[in-house]
Amino acid sequence: MNKVLRCIILSSLFATSLAATVLAAPFQLPVAISTPSVDQINIAGYGDSIHSADVRFTINEDGSVGDIEVVKSSGVTALDEGSC
Numbered sequence: 001m002n003k004v005l006r007c008i009i010l011s012s013l014f015a016t017s018l019a020a021t022v023l024a025a026p027f028q029l030p031v032a033i034s035t036p037s038v039d040q041i042n043i044a045g046y047g048d049s050i051h052s053a054d055v056r057f058t059i060n061e062d063g064s065v066g067d068i069e070v071v072k073s074s075g076v077t078a079l080d081e082g083s084c
Contacts, residue, residue: 051076 053074058067 051074053070054072056067056069056071057065060066
C-alpha cells in the first residue's frame, strides 16, 4: 500500500509540473512603446553647452542598471565618465 501511495503522489506531482510548464506563457522580449524625438529648438537655446554621448546599458530583473558602456564619446571626458 505504501508503494502505491508513493506512486500516486509522484504521478500527481509530475502531472502538475507538466501542466504548469505547458500553461506558462512564453517569454517575449519587451518592445518600446515610443521613442521620443529630440527637441532641436530647446537644444539650440543652450548654445555650445550641449553635448551628447551614446550609452549602452542593461536593466536587470530587479530594476537596477548594470553593464554600462559608453558607445560614442561626447568629446568631454568628465561627461563620459559621469555617465558610467
